[in-house]
Amino acid sequence: DTAVSQTPKYLVTQMGNDKSIKCEQNLGHDTMYWYKQDSKKFLKIMFSYNNKELIINETVPNRFSPKSPDKAHLNLHINSLELGDSAVYFCASSQGFQGGYTFGSGTRLTVV
């Protein structure tokens, strides 16, 4: 039933490791996003895809690589994790670019 689902919900890992977060939506939306919410609670966009095509790529270290195998999935791979990557990562989806996102429940990443 879950509209936008992310896995895992929690991720604790050591510096230098590589990890992936997966996101799937069953709403039939054509646009998906990754947002990062840091310790100060600001939500900032990282990437967006529309019909598997990269649309937004904000100033994000190239250690972060999104991949969209199809319209319903948007995964985030992070190489060489750093302490500053610790945050909650939210996936979201929308139909077109009109806002009104549906967010996933977030993945809390802790780098130690």
Added chain:
Amino acid sequence: EDKVVQSPLSLVVHEGDTVTLNCSYEVTNFRSLLWYKQEKKAPTFLFMLTSSGIEKKSGRLSSILDKKELFSILNITATQTGDSAVYLCAPLVDWGKLQFGAGTQVVVTP
């Protein structure tokens, strides 16, 4: 540089009180303004405002946009403890990008 400022940053009220949350913005290519409520996890959508001066209502919540003065207000009347959350204001700009403010933390005490 785009700027979204929400005020107050936090407030504590008693059940039954009315709260007014403010959001001012300066962004490029403004399309509309959205409000979200964030409890423990995912933000949930409240309102999308595109036109100035037209109040949107949902139960005890209402919101209005002023595109000339570049601000929006979210009102919550007869607050309940379930209204305790962070309320996020987010102008929508190009390509579906939401520019979130820092949020207002609302705590409603019994």
